[in-house]
Amino acid sequence: MNPRRPVGRPRVDSTSIHAEQAIRQGSKSFAAAARLFDPATRDSAVKLYAWCRHCDDVIDGQSLGHGQVGGDREDGAGRIAELRALTLGACRGEPMTHPAFVGLQQIVQAHGIPEHYLMEHLAGFAMDVDPATRYESIDDTLRYAWRVAGVVGVMMALLMGTRGGASVPAHVLDRACDLGVAFQFTNIARDIVEDAAIGRVYLPAQWLREAGLPVGDPMALTRREHRAALAMVAARLVEAAEPYYRSSMTGIATLPIRSAWSIATARGVYRHIGHLVRQRGPHAWDQRAATSRWDKLRFVVRGGAVALLSRALPPRSRAPQLWRRPV
Incomplete structure (x- = not known):
């Protein structure tokens, strides 16, 4: 098409x-x-x-x-x-x-x-309102991240097209999905306490148990006595986002230059937010991790450089261990 x-x-x-x-x-x-x-x-x-x-x-x-x-x-x-x-x-x-x-x-x-991408996105919201939804392993969190963000990256790639004007190949859609997943992992890490306060926990239960945190009681994750352990889990999720951020560079190289600039800027902003969450440790949720106006300006400038650099780098094969989108 x-x-x-x-x-x-x-x-x-x-x-x-x-x-x-x-x-x-x-x-x-x-x-x-x-x-x-x-x-x-x-x-x-x-x-x-x-x-x-x-x-x-x-x-x-x-x-x-x-x-x-x-x-x-x-x-x-x-x-x-x-x-x-x-x-x-x-x-x-x-x-x-x-x-x-x-x-x-x-x-x-x-x-x-394609309408099936739109339906996939709505399936992510369905996970939010279905009381039977459970996030036992990182694969469950990845499935959610695909639906609420990865598939949006795929649709954005279709909107932007390629720098040569050809149809967008599947391997580029894979990299767009990777960036969406990375964004969502950052969102989850940033909003752990805020989400738990309304009864939502997207972190894998396996990770929570390994950190000695309660499972099945979202409000427990809002208590300050759990912040140190929660910070370890958040840092683990931020680290899990890194290979997806790296993978997205090959996709950015295929975009028209202004689209590449925009996406590289968003990538820089969100990656920085994840790093802030990791750096703040137990204090990550004292106030919402965000970027200032000057930070955003810095990432706009850096995004332009990243967009140009991505064109000069040889394309890399997608790491085989990365999660694969189902459609």
Whole structure:
């Protein structure tokens, strides 16, 4: 499949305005990196983000990523069913009214995003609201990371295309998935205590037991007496993200230069957040690990250098021990 890529500056409409507001208020890190895209790619990328953000908010009872509550498992199946129906309707050309789904329909039509990738993303949210979901091993955490972030990386790769304009090969989609997984591991490490407070634990139970931490009682992980052991598990997860961050470099080299710059910048910001969590140890959750405005500017400059460097490096084979996406 090689869908026609939009060229030139996109027409600004209410759907684009909604998407810009969603990314600006929902994620300062991604908003900063998204400014580096060319206008057409940026418009598509923020519309994909707006759909992801809307689905997340519906499941979590949030507004643009804020105000999360613990009651998100109530009628979770009903919320998922509604999101699936609307998403399939958008994919199949049915009239949409909500701007998140209007924007999704536009990018599906423009870039040929397969609906099974969108369904995989919703399957990640289904894991959040299913009380039977368990994270016993790192493979379970990887499966979740694929669904909520790795598959978004794959869809972003389809939006951005390649520097030669050809269709995106499977091995590039693999590297995009790797970066999404790395991002999600960073998110999980950063938000361990915040997530536990609303009843969610994405860390492998095997790791928790090995660290002497309680399993099956999320609130226990919020107690300060467990912070030292929790910091060891978080550092382990941050370290587990590193080979996925490294693998993503080969994928960045294939992107158009402004897309490569944007993605390399986001990669630098998120990798730094993981390193902050590891460096702070037991104090990692005293305040949320984040980057300052000057940090972001530094990573914008560094991202440009990384994007250029990635083109000069010989491509490396993907490490065989890395988790493989199922579709």
